[in-house]
Amino acid sequence: MNGRNSSVVVTGLGIAAPNGLGNRNYWESVREGVSGIGRISHFDPSQYPSRLAGEVKGFVPEEHLTSRIISQTDRMTQLALVGTDCAFADARTQPSEFDEYEMGVVTASSSGGFEFGENELRNLWSQGGQYVSAYQSFAWFYAVNSGQISIRNGMRGPSGVVVSDQAGGLDAIAQARRQIRKGTRMIVSGGIDASLCPWGWTAQLTSRRLSTSSDPNRAYLPFDAEAAGHVPGEGGALVIMEDLASAHERRAPNVYGEISGYAATIDPGAGVESATSLQKAIEQALRNADADPAEIDLVFADAAAVPELDRAEAEALTKVFGVRGVPVTAPKTTTGRLGSGAASLDVATAFLAMRDGVIPPTPNVRIADEYDIDLVSEKRESRAGVRNCLVIARGIGGFNSAMVLRDSNQSSGR
């Protein structure tokens, strides 16, 4: 029976990342620190100050989707629809096995379908309003992934979209957890984002947080003395979430673990970066999970690679966990920052780390002396296992979110 404190578990993963399309390909790359970052190929980046990105390779929408769907969708939606199919396959279930009102879709989005919008704006300028696609009405929109996933899979229960930049990847999963606790059996959640097109790139450049390095191994270096911004990427992860009892009832073969705690805070004011509000988010998420800091085996950092932001994050971690008190990793340095997809991918990665007892590394970073955190620069195998993870995500605009994940052995025993 669902309830206010019932366990909500993840039973399927659908990953699309620059260093691996599909769960297995991604995990094989990320656990070895193999990067998917390179010079942009989707468009000619030579006239822009930043020219590196994490692009999802080998994705051919025609192999998975009808032209009826492709003609009305942005690349991020195509990736999300296929990601959802993968997540269902991984969960060994089909939407047809549930009542349509027992299933919902809650995704995160950070910018909507920029590439689709760019093409239609080009049609508008060069040919006129008559040439703008009718599908522009929704193809660009933040909520479009939730809508298209809902339509394609006949999922008509509680649904929506969360927009809070990178924090959205956690905020959406938290919203899905709420809806499951209110009685919905299954929800597709997480985020898959993509806006690697000239218009999207120009918009991202305005953040002044993009690395201008041309060396893929030295471009995105959080907590390094050479940190000078991040590399953007595309992709993310969608997850199948279920009430634990309901997952047991259908004999779900992969119960990856539980979403055991969550909290979100907002920074005090525009331009003010606050270690305190991030620390509060972490502490409240731990309390929500009923977990002591000592129980956390691994932290997935937000890892902004902007010195001031790295400092705030390291300070918050040190205050909660003590000096080098917990292993900290940022595998997103191998994918780039994926907008709303980043934290959802971290959640998926955390469950894979817990499954295999392997801590994926943060390659290439030489941690600066000023940070008292135990940054994992090389893969670690954990004999004792990885049982509880903390994922941190910050969004431009002052969003701080933290989520605690618990491995499946503990979930099934509760």
Added chain:
Amino acid sequence: MSTTEFTVEDLKRILREAAGSGDGVSLDGDILDIDFEVLGYDSLALLETGGRIEREYEISLDESAISEAETPRALVEAVNNDLGLAQADPVS
């Protein structure tokens, strides 16, 4: 005034360009009297299709002509009406 006749084959081509295919009954067979809904085309797909017909044939379709045409036959007739070819056989 244009004298080009609009046929169901023209409609199939523009439907594919405007909204793709593959979500309903195949366009390959005799579709004249199959509802657009069954063929997998919703009102937005028809709005986009109507816009492309208007551009290509340089006509201006009445909005209700598109929204009220439930089948390819009805839409082909509406277009030919506008082209001044009301009596044309949509198949030929």
